[in-house]
Amino acid sequence: MKKMLSDSIVALKPSGIRKFFDIVSEMEDAVSLGVGEPDFDTPWHIRDEGIYSLEKGRTFYTSNAGLIELRDEICRYLKRKHGVTYDSKSEVLITVGGSEAIDIGLRAVINPGDEVLIPQPSFVSYEPCAIMAGGVPVIIELKEEDEFRLTAQELEAAITDRTKVLVLPFPNNPTGAIMERKDLEAIAEVIRKHDILVMSDEIYGELTYKDKHVSIVEMEGMRERTILINGFSKAYAMTGWRLGYVCGPKEIIAQMTKIHQFAIMCAPTTSQYAAVEALKNGDDDVREMCTAYNQRRRYLMNAFREMKLECFEPFGAFYVFPCIKEFGMTSEEFANRFLEEEKVAVVPGTAFGDCGEGYLRISYAYSLDNLKLAIGKLAHFVEKLRAEKR
Amino acid sequence: MREELLAIVERNSRIDLKELAVILGVEEIDVVNELAALEAEGIICGYHTMIDWEKTSIEKVSALIEVRVTPQRGQGFDNIAERIYKYPEVTSVYLISGGYDLLVTLEGKSLKEISGFVSDKLSTLDSVLSTATHFILKKYKDHGTILAKQYEDTREKVTP
Numbered sequence: 001m002k003k004m005l006s007d008s009i010v011a012l013k014p015s016g017i018r019k020f021f022d023i024v025s026e027m028e029d030a031v032s033l034g035v036g037e038p039d040f041d042t043p044w045h046i047r048d049e050g051i052y053s054l055e056k057g058r059t060f061y062t063s064n065a066g067l068i069e070l071r072d073e074i075c076r077y078l079k080r081k082h083g084v085t086y087d088s089k090s091e092v093l094i095t096v097g098g099s100e101a102i103d104i105g106l107r108a109v110i111n112p113g114d115e116v117l118i119p120q121p122s123f124v125s126y127e128p129c130a131i132m133a134g135g136v137p138v139i140i141e142l143k144e145e146d147e148f149r150l151t152a153q154e155l156e157a158a159i160t161d162r163t164k165v166l167v168l169p170f171p172n173n174p175t176g177a178i179m180e181r182k183d184l185e186a187i188a189e190v191i192r193k194h195d196i197l198v199m200s201d202e203i204y205g206e207l208t209y210k211d212k213h214v215s216i217v218e219m220e221g222m223r224e225r226t227i228l229i230n231g232f233s234k235a236y237a238m239t240g241w242r243l244g245y246v247c248g249p250k251e252i253i254a255q256m257t258k259i260h261q262f263a264i265m266c267a268p269t270t271s272q273y274a275a276v277e278a279l280k281n282g283d284d285d286v287r288e289m290c291t292a293y294n295q296r297r298r299y300l301m302n303a304f305r306e307m308k309l310e311c312f313e314p315f316g317a318f319y320v321f322p323c324i325k326e327f328g329m330t331s332e333e334f335a336n337r338f339l340e341e342e343k344v345a346v347v348p349g350t351a352f353g354d355c356g357e358g359y360l361r362i363s364y365a366y367s368l369d370n371l372k373l374a375i376g377k378l379a380h381f382v383e384k385l386r387a388e389k390r
Numbered sequence: 391m392r393e394e395l396l397a398i399v400e401r402n403s404r405i406d407l408k409e410l411a412v413i414l415g416v417e418e419i420d421v422v423n424e425l426a427a428l429e430a431e432g433i434i435c436g437y438h439t440m441i442d443w444e445k446t447s448i449e450k451v452s453a454l455i456e457v458r459v460t461p462q463r464g465q466g467f468d469n470i471a472e473r474i475y476k477y478p479e480v481t482s483v484y485l486i487s488g489g490y491d492l493l494v495t496l497e498g499k500s501l502k503e504i505s506g507f508v509s510d511k512l513s514t515l516d517s518v519l520s521t522a523t524h525f526i527l528k529k530y531k532d533h534g535t536i537l538a539k540q541y542e543d544t545r546e547k548v549t550p
Contacts, residue, residue: 021548034548124550173550291394295413302412345548368413370543 012131015124016351020335024345031374034345036173038237038318039365040292043285046236046278053273060269064261066094066245067272073279074245081205082215084223090250093257094267098203098231098244100260103129105199105227105246106165108255110135114164119150120353121321122169123201127353135164141355144323147312148177152186159190165197165227168216171204174352174361175321176297176314181214188219199227203244204317206235206286209294213316224249232271234317235286236278241271293318296364296371307379318365321349325358327385335360341384342377391416395424396433401534403437442537444529452481452497453504456490456522457512467491470517479507490522501525 024030041047065071071088078084086092095101106116106129116130119140130137140158142148155166168187170179179187191198198216205213217223231244244267246256260266278285300320304311311322324334331348339345347363349356364371391414398405398413411418428434443450459470467485474494475483484493494512498504508523530538 015550017548017550021546024547030547032547035545036549037545039543039545291397295394295398298415299409299413347548351550 008131012128017124017347020345020347020351023336024339027339027343027345030339030343030345031370031377032345033362033364033366033371033374034347035363035365037239037365038234038289039367040237040289042236042238042241042274043278043282045281046238046274046285049277050241050270050274053270058269058273062094062266062269062272064266065092065257066267067269067276070094070272070276070279071245073276074247077279078228078247081212082218084215084217086247087250091247091253093246093253093260094272095231095244095246095260096264096267097233097242098201098229099125100264101227101229101231101244101246101256102126102199102201103132104256104259104263105229105248105252106130106133106135107259108252109165109197109227111164113162115160115162117155117158117163117166117196119154119167119169121148121172121174121349121356121359122167122352123173124352126167126169126201130167136162138163139353139355141353142175142177144312144359147314148172148175148321149179149183150187151183152190155187155190159194159196163194163196165199166191168198168200170200170202171208171213171316173204173317174319174347174349174356175359176317176319178208178210178213178314178316179216180211181218184214184216184219188216188222191225192221195225197225197227198222199229201229203229203231204234205230207290207293207318208316209290209297210315227252232275232278236275236282237289238271238274238278241268241274243267243271243275293364296366296368299368299371300362300364300375303375303379307382309378309382318363320362320364321359322362323359327382327389331357331360338378338381342381344374344377344381391420391424392428395421396428399425399434399437440533440535442529444537449499450497451499451501451504452495452526454524454526455494455496455508455512456486456524457492457494458490458519458521459492459515460517460519461491462517470515473515474512477507477511479503 071092074092075086075088078086102125110133112134114135115138116135117138117140118126119142127137138158140154142150200216202215217226217228227246227248229246232238301313304322309322311320314320331350335346335348347361349359349361394414407421408418411421461467462469471483471492474480479496479498480494481497482495486493496504508521512518513521
């Protein structure tokens, strides 16, 4: 065979996380703060519903768009949370995690050469998915002085005639940044003015520690131009169930459903039945987990203050994003040495975009005892580095 | 803060006060005052330790006893409950709806000691109509804590 592989896929940069994962997995006794998923088990009543659906023999495909019961529950949930109405029959699609929704959402709206605005640091998938969809990723570098929020000025400056869609990844992985109502209002104004689409990835929407999460679809005129992505992984600790969903204008959802139908067929049936139970009876679980995350978040912020490590206070997701510029090394050097010398894994900020340089992502999806152990080692390491510099 | 504080100390009463203040996002003095108030109001009634006696070489037997009683005029079940809970080997007494009246849990050194208590002390009380004793064979979960298994983190070490 002359040429086995696709040039455009070969040209894709592999995920920076992957590289680090390989190093960490070599090390048997490493303590990790590098995980992007909850430490809680899926609440038992949700798992039980999944098991029950298997016992009853519900092992067939569902419709392409997903169980109508589940789509109905999602619409009720969105109405309850954001006061926005979606039609369960034509404006909701159940996907294999939020990840699938990102992929097919971009594929459904991008024409060759269309520009996709991607604020970074952010989740690793947006950029490659935009490229695979034939789009041109345009990175907006978020700044710590803005608490890693997207400002209207930054957005305005990045928009060109070719701009098609803005990816809005808040609450944010890896920074933990959130967008409050006033921030979103300013963004929405620019979006309306330039008539572009928004892909709002709100997978961490249940995990905020200031006010309730506000969605861009609550802003005037935004519902009809927003692809709203959410899912069950983070809120209900259901990462392995691979279940997400997307809501939006029926024209877009219809095209996404077409791709989904050819590429995926339908999301896992067992997971869909479990998710119905999650939405019906899972509010208390979410609240409990959120309270626990918040306690850990406060613990970490206090620990950083005590070791005088600079870190803006994040109010969402389950990550903190401390700044390590004082040590005069790159994020990757820091992460590698920290792993080697203290056996603790954190993810270099650069795994989430070049502008993550000088930062680390530390996850607090760990028990307090685990965090204490790892943070003790971080304090020790930081002292060591400061002594070296002196 | 009260509800969150109670939820934390219910699981871990030995938590350091400073740490408690940090994770609740309040001052240490506020935690101290709140705990004192909760104790004074009788909301926090004690700080106990969970022990899995199975893992020690000390013999212990526990039992649940269903007790049917005749309520007394003007007193209801309170009098008889008090007569039962005053025995130190009785670890809890609940008034129960349904087929019987009181659920008594009991801890003793041996089967014999427990059966002795039931036959000599409990059944002979005037208002006790009948008893049914269930010995506990194994504790899987107690006070919200799973005794049977240790938590193990099976997640991949680094994920996006």
